[in-house]
Amino acid sequence: MSVKTKHSNIGTVVAVRGSVVDIMFDKHLPPVYSLLHAKEGEIAIEVLAQLDALRVRGIALTPTQGLARGNVVEDTGGPLKAPVGKGILSRMFDVFGNAIDRKVTPADVQWRSVHQAPPALMRRSTKSEIFETGIKVIDVLVPLERGGKAGLFGGAGVGKTVLLTEMIHNMIGHQDGVSIFCGIGERCREGEELYRDMKTAGVLPNMVMVFGQMNEPPGSRFRVGLAALTMAEYFRDDERRDVLLLIDNIFRFIQAGMEVSGLMGQMPSRLGYQPTMGTELSRLEERIANTDTGAITSIQAVYVPADDLTDPAAVHTFSHLSASIVLSRKRASEGLYPSVDLLQSNSKMAASGIVGKRHYLLAQEIRRTLAQYEDLKDVIAMLGLEQLSPDDRKVVARARRLERFLTQPFFATEQFSGIKGKLVSLKDSLDGCERILNDEFKDYPESALYMIGAIDEAKKKTEPDKPEAKTKPGAEPESKNDSKTDADSKSGQKLRLESKDKPKPEIKHAADTHES
Ligand SMILES: Nc1ncnc2c1ncn2[C@@H]1O[C@H](COP(=O)(O)OP(=O)(O)OP(=O)(O)O)[C@@H](O)[C@H]1O
Ligand SMILES: [Mg+2]
Numbered sequence: 001m002s003v004k005t006k007h008s009n010i011g012t013v014v015a016v017r018g019s020v021v022d023i024m025f026d027k028h029l030p031p032v033y034s035l036l037h038a039k040e041g042e043i044a045i046e047v048l049a050q051l052d053a054l055r056v057r058g059i060a061l062t063p064t065q066g067l068a069r070g071n072v073v074e075d076t077g078g079p080l081k082a083p084v085g086k087g088i089l090s091r092m093f094d095v096f097g098n099a100i101d102r103k104v105t106p107a108d109v110q111w112r113s114v115h116q117a118p119p120a121l122m123r124r125s126t127k128s129e130i131f132e133t134g135i136k137v138i139d140v141l142v143p144l145e146r147g148g149k150a151g152l153f154g155g156a157g158v159g160k161t162v163l164l165t166e167m168i169h170n171m172i173g174h175q176d177g178v179s180i181f182c183g184i185g186e187r188c189r190e191g192e193e194l195y196r197d198m199k200t201a202g203v204l205p206n207m208v209m210v211f212g213q214m215n216e217p218p219g220s221r222f223r224v225g226l227a228a229l230t231m232a233e234y235f236r237d238d239e240r241r242d243v244l245l246l247i248d249n250i251f252r253f254i255q256a257g258m259e260v261s262g263l264m265g266q267m268p269s270r271l272g273y274q275p276t277m278g279t280e281l282s283r284l285e286e287r288i289a290n291t292d293t294g295a296i297t298s299i300q301a302v303y304v305p306a307d308d309l310t311d312p313a314a315v316h317t318f319s320h321l322s323a324s325i326v327l328s329r330k331r332a333s334e335g336l337y338p339s340v341d342l343l344q345s346n347s348k349m350a351a352s353g354i355v356g357k358r359h360y361l362l363a364q365e366i367r368r369t370l371a372q373y374e375d376l377k378d379v380i381a382m383l384g385l386e387q388l389s390p391d392d393r394k395v396v397a398r399a400r401r402l403e404r405f406l407t408q409p410f411f412a413t414e415q416f417s418g419i420k421g422k423l424v425s426l427k428d429s430l431d432g433c434e435r436i437l438n439d440e441f442k443d444y445p446e447s448a449l450y451m452i453g454a455i456d457e458a459k460k461k462t463e464p465d466k467p468e469a470k471t472k473p474g475a476e477p478e479s480k481n482d483s484k485t486d487a488d489s490k491s492g493q494k495l496r497l498e499s500k501d502k503p504k505p506e507i508k509h510a511a512d513t514h515e516s
Contacts, residue, residue: 009075083109084234118286134423147295154327155307177242182228185252221256236294251303323347373399422453
């Protein structure tokens with residue numbers, strides 16, 4: 001890094017414990033957040049505490065192999081800095097602002113401290129505008145806010161990265177601002193793949209990528225988010241452009257803080273998290289704000305340990321967001337991608353004053369139908385679908401069709417699903433849901449609605465069940481059900497006999513409706 005030392009303040013290493021290094025300074029004790037260099041700049045250390053009048057304790061942002069007691073440490077006289085300016089567009093950086101895309105170091109950049117205060121309350125602005133993603137389930141049930149923060153919550157492998165990549169794909173082309181992708185503690189491969197995809201898609205000229213992936217030491221993962229934010233703030237404040245900030249994965253930031261805190265010898269708090277988790281996270285999240293000069297819209301993936309949404313890391317993150325998209329393992333295991341949990345996800349934009357009355361009422365009706373189906377699931381599991389009243393059965397049919405209609409083929413998964421990705425406008429998504437709720441598709445098989453774009457594709461894909469076919473699978477259980485209720489009133493024995501007599505159609509029926 002090209003940070004020149006103005007005054008030569010030299011110290012010596014007195015202790016090295018993994019990533020934590022204690023350094024003694026005779027002349028001048030560097031302030032907290034100062035960046036120190038050892039081994040000719042090969043090792044970078046950030047001061048996190050002053051132990052006494054002579055010693056500081058710092059966390060290494062690079063591996064500390066080869067560092068020993070007595071080594072010389074040089075104070076750079078400033079904090080960790082990130083490059084900002086037009087020159088950083090279309091480039092890929094590490095936490096120090098070194099280009100990692102094998103191209104020349106960007107010229108015409110300024111260096112700014114990664115530690116900045118969040119904008120003052122006076123400078124903040126809010127405007128409630130919807131950010132369309134082209135993903136049905138999100139636009140209908142969890143509308144995102146332009147200039148808001150949205151979180152994609154989910155356990156391991158439920159599709160956070162895929163959904164985030166799809167959003168990048170759908171939104172980056174249409175928005176005229178700058179996009180910044182920040183990879184924190186995730187796979188290096190994913191970063192490389194994203195870079196290549198963005199290059200092929202031709203959206204790289206308006207994009208910056210910053211990575212501190214899982215192979216980096218905790219100090220680096222802890223600071224890379226701040227470096228990305230500094231760049232975002234530059235585009236917002238100096239260039240007055242809107243910024244889309246994508247972070248995968250904010251949990252790894254918290255986790256890095258936990259490792260740093262542990263290494264620094266602080267007492268752990270609940271579930272081993274650092275006692276300062278709340279402040280660390282809000283210091284990052286509060287900087288993602290809208291001002292009169294521009295808006296930073298942020299979408300963050302949040303790993304949820306053990307799928308437990310009450311985990312302190314998830315709880316703290318929830319409180320910062322304007323939209324929470326919860327991904328469910330159950331839906332993922334049924335192949336219903338994107339595996340958004342339709343009842344647990346919510347957005348503060350889903351209010352009638354913002355999305356409009358029709359959209360609001362439709363979303364309410366969808367949730368009500370799905371919630372009713374959720375309640376009926378136990379009854380269905382114990383007694384079978386046949387025992388439900390005709391009205392309840394209609395609710396189940398609607399809910400299951402809605403669930404399937406809200407799946408969508410993604411551009412990001414074209415290679416391995418073999419289905420072409422689809423972008424669906426909000427109008428088409430709402431129309432589709434409305435028509436399903438009006439029972440227009442009750443005669444279509446559920447599979448006709450699975451992995452389609454707009455609802456008309458279902459009509460192209462399959463014909464509704466023919467009248468004679470309809471009497472078979474559709475009407476049979478109903479009449480059977482009627483006879484059952486008759487039988488029920490007459491004798492329970494008859495009911496049992498009947499179900500014994502005809503085991504096949506029942507099983508078939510269950511399979512038809514439960515696993516399409
Ligand atoms: N929309 C989708 N369509 C088809 N398959 C999907 C979809 N989303 C996720 N998957 C499947 O789930 C797998 C895991 O997805 P992904 O890598 O996005 O998970 P993740 O939540 O980011 O996991 P991790 O926490 O490990 O980073 C994918 O490789 C893919 O097979
Ligand atoms: Mg991931």
